[in-house]
Amino acid sequence: MENQASINKLLEYFEKRVSLSEADKALIASLYKPVKFKKKDYLFQQGEICKYQGFVTKGTFRTYYTDNKALEHVLYFAFEDWWVGDIASFYDHEPSGLNVQALQDSELLLLNHADSEKLFNAVPALEKVFRVIIQRHLTVLQKRFLMTVSANAEERFLELLERCPSIEQLVPQHQIASYLGILPESLSRMKKQIAKREKGL
Amino acid sequence: MENQASINKLLEYFEKRVSLSEADKALIASLYKPVKFKKKDYLFQQGEICKYQGFVTKGTFRTYYTDNKALEHVLYFAFEDWWVGDIASFYDHEPSGLNVQALQDSELLLLNHADSEKLFNAVPALEKVFRVIIQRHLTVLQKRFLMTVSANAEERFLELLERCPSIEQLVPQHQIASYLGILPESLSRMKKQIAKREKGL
DNA sequence: TAAAAGTCTTAACCTACATCAATGAAAGGG
DNA sequence: CCCTTTCATTGATGTAGGTTAAGACTTTTA
Numbered sequence: 001m002e003n004q005a006s007i008n009k010l011l012e013y014f015e016k017r018v019s020l021s022e023a024d025k026a027l028i029a030s031l032y033k034p035v036k037f038k039k040k041d042y043l044f045q046q047g048e049i050c051k052y053q054g055f056v057t058k059g060t061f062r063t064y065y066t067d068n069k070a071l072e073h074v075l076y077f078a079f080e081d082w083w084v085g086d087i088a089s090f091y092d093h094e095p096s097g098l099n100v101q102a103l104q105d106s107e108l109l110l111l112n113h114a115d116s117e118k119l120f121n122a123v124p125a126l127e128k129v130f131r132v133i134i135q136r137h138l139t140v141l142q143k144r145f146l147m148t149v150s151a152n153a154e155e156r157f158l159e160l161l162e163r164c165p166s167i168e169q170l171v172p173q174h175q176i177a178s179y180l181g182i183l184p185e186s187l188s189r190m191k192k193q194i195a196k197r198e199k200g201l
Numbered sequence: 202m203e204n205q206a207s208i209n210k211l212l213e214y215f216e217k218r219v220s221l222s223e224a225d226k227a228l229i230a231s232l233y234k235p236v237k238f239k240k241k242d243y244l245f246q247q248g249e250i251c252k253y254q255g256f257v258t259k260g261t262f263r264t265y266y267t268d269n270k271a272l273e274h275v276l277y278f279a280f281e282d283w284w285v286g287d288i289a290s291f292y293d294h295e296p297s298g299l300n301v302q303a304l305q306d307s308e309l310l311l312l313n314h315a316d317s318e319k320l321f322n323a324v325p326a327l328e329k330v331f332r333v334i335i336q337r338h339l340t341v342l343q344k345r346f347l348m349t350v351s352a353n354a355e356e357r358f359l360e361l362l363e364r365c366p367s368i369e370q371l372v373p374q375h376q377i378a379s380y381l382g383i384l385p386e387s388l389s390r391m392k393k394q395i396a397k398r399e400k401g402l
Numbered sequence: 403t404a405a406a407a408g409t410c411t412t413a414a415c416c417t418a419c420a421t422c423a424a425t426g427a428a429a430g431g432g
Numbered sequence: 433c434c435c436t437t438t439c440a441t442t443g444a445t446g447t448a449g450g451t452t453a454a455g456a457c458t459t460t461t462a
Contacts, residue, residue: 067351075347088340091333097344131332132292138339139289142276143298145346149382150268152418174439181350186419188441353448373409387449389411 006034006057010109013055013081017132018125027122032109037061037102043084045099050089052110056082059106060170064099064178074179077103077171084108087134103171153182154190207235207258211310214256214282218333219326228323233310238262238303244285246300251290253311257283260307261371265300265379275380278304278372285309288335304372354383355391 007029014020014028037043037059044050046066054061061078063086075098078084089096090113111119120127147156157180160167167176174184182190208230215221215229238244238260245251247267255262262279264287276299279285290297291314312320321328348357358381361368368377375385383391 065347065351067347069351071351073347073350075343087336091336097347131335134332134335134339135288135292138335138342141339141342141346145342145349146266146268146274146276146298148346148349149274150266150270150272154418172439182418183420184440185421185442189419192441355448375409383448384450385410386412386451390413390449393411 003034006107006109007032009057009081010055014126014129017129020123020125024123027119031115031119032111035108035110037106037108039102039104039106041102043100043102043108044086044089044096046097047095049093050086050096050098050100052085052108052112053090053116054084054100054108054110056080056084057107057109060103061100061106061108062103062171062175064101065097066099072178073181074175077167077175077179079170083133103175148181153180153186154194156180157187157190204235207308207310208233210258210282211256215327215330218330221324221326225324228320232316232320233312236309236311238307238309240303240305240307242303244301244303244309245287245290245297247298248296250294251287251297251299251301253286253309253313254291254317255285255301255309255311257281257285258308258310261304262301262307262309263304263372263376265302266298267300273379274382275376278368278376278380280371284334304376349382354381354387355395357381358388358391 010032011020011025011028020028032055034057043052043054043061056078058080061084062074063076063078063084064072064074066072076084084100086096086098086100088094089098093113120130147159151159157176160176160180173187177184177187180187211233212221212226212229221229233256235258244253244255244262257279259281262285263275264277264279264285265273265275267273277285285301287297287299287301289295290299294314321331348360352360358377361377361381374388378385378388381388
């Protein structure tokens with residue numbers, strides 16, 4: 001994507017939430033760096049410090065965790081106009097427990113920690129925007145957690161399809177299984193069951 | 202607890218994180234209202250709007266969700282010096298999906314939304330304190346979620362004991378089971394297994 | 403202080419999902 | 433274009449934790 005188009009995407013995103021002066025916009029454009037990611041490239045990996053907050057201007061990312069049995073668990077997907085990063089690692093400069101990886105050729109606008117301080121000092125309204133983003137993020141994760149402990153895999157899958165109907169076009173099925181907290185084999189079987197039931201109707 | 206002692210507990214909490222003038226402290230003391238809760242009393246229930254952020258000065262609370270099969274799932278416990286509330290409901294004035302209930306006779310310092318705006322305007326440093334609290338909250342929940350999908354109930358139980366060794370003295374066992382995402386019967390069985398194994402050594 | 407409500411344990415049985423293994427199809431890289 | 437890797441599917445079998453039911457013990461309430 002052409003760089004100016006990327007920045008415009010971000011400016012549009014901000015302007016839906018807060019009004020910005022021309023100077024604000026120029027500052028934003030000067031601080032966020034567009035970076036391309038090939039499929040499977042990482043923004044950072046488990047054990048590294050997350051040095052950038054990323055805004056997805058193109059493509060798809062997954063944030064995942066590798067457990068001590070070497071199994072991967074998808075915590076989030078991020079599509080266009082979403083954010084990627086690890087807040088704890090970014091703000092506290094401590095190693096992240098997460099991996100952020102491109103699922104296809106993608107593009108991010110990156111902001112480092114020093115520049116984020118500059119930005120917040122110059123445009124305090126943005127600090128509030130990010131507070132709201134984090135709050136919504138927390139709320140979504142709470143719902144996800146409660147869904148995981150209160151519903152079975154099929155209910156979680158159907159809820160996901162409802163909340164994000166195009167998910168099956170966007171990411172491979174074994175990544176969806178990982179997001180749902182089950183194995184690819186289980187998801188495959190489950191879909192077969194659902195299809196059989198629907199044919200029965 | 203005597204009211205001044207409650208307020209002092211809160212001031213101590215804040216002063217560990219930020220320095221406050223005497224005027225700041227007086228404002229805090231005037232805005233936070235001490236309220237007593239009997240065992241089983243609610244701060245709010247599912248469907249209600251969360252009108253207060255609460256700071257626990259005495260006792261214990263649980264935040265839980267009741268699913269469509271009428272099963273309860275504990276999302277958090279809150280002990281002394283912790284916060285209770287539902288951020289999404291508090292800030293967006295929308296009905297909460299959660300319940301916050303005292304597990305014993307307890308006491309909170311409550312701040313309503315209008316007063317929180319007053320407070321943040323007068324003492325901007327506190328807004329940052331709360332941003333950090335929310336960030337830490339999010340990080341803790343992420344770890345909890347990943348633990349739930351990557352470890353079995355016994356591993357989660359042992360991790361909880363390590364992280365919070367006095368938990369078994371503080372809350373009844375069936376609440377711990379609910380926090381772990383299993384039934385009380387399963388936890389009972391599991392503890393027996395663990396005890397048997399330890400005796401074998 | 404009697405009745406009721408809440409809590410913990412045990413046991414037999416069941417089910418959702420994991421595990422292991424094999425196959426074919428599709429995608430990607432040299 | 434072939435060769436390797438990735439991905440989806442299916443079947444057989446295993447198991448952690450759910451379900452149901454019952455009994456004992458404790459705490460609360462009237």
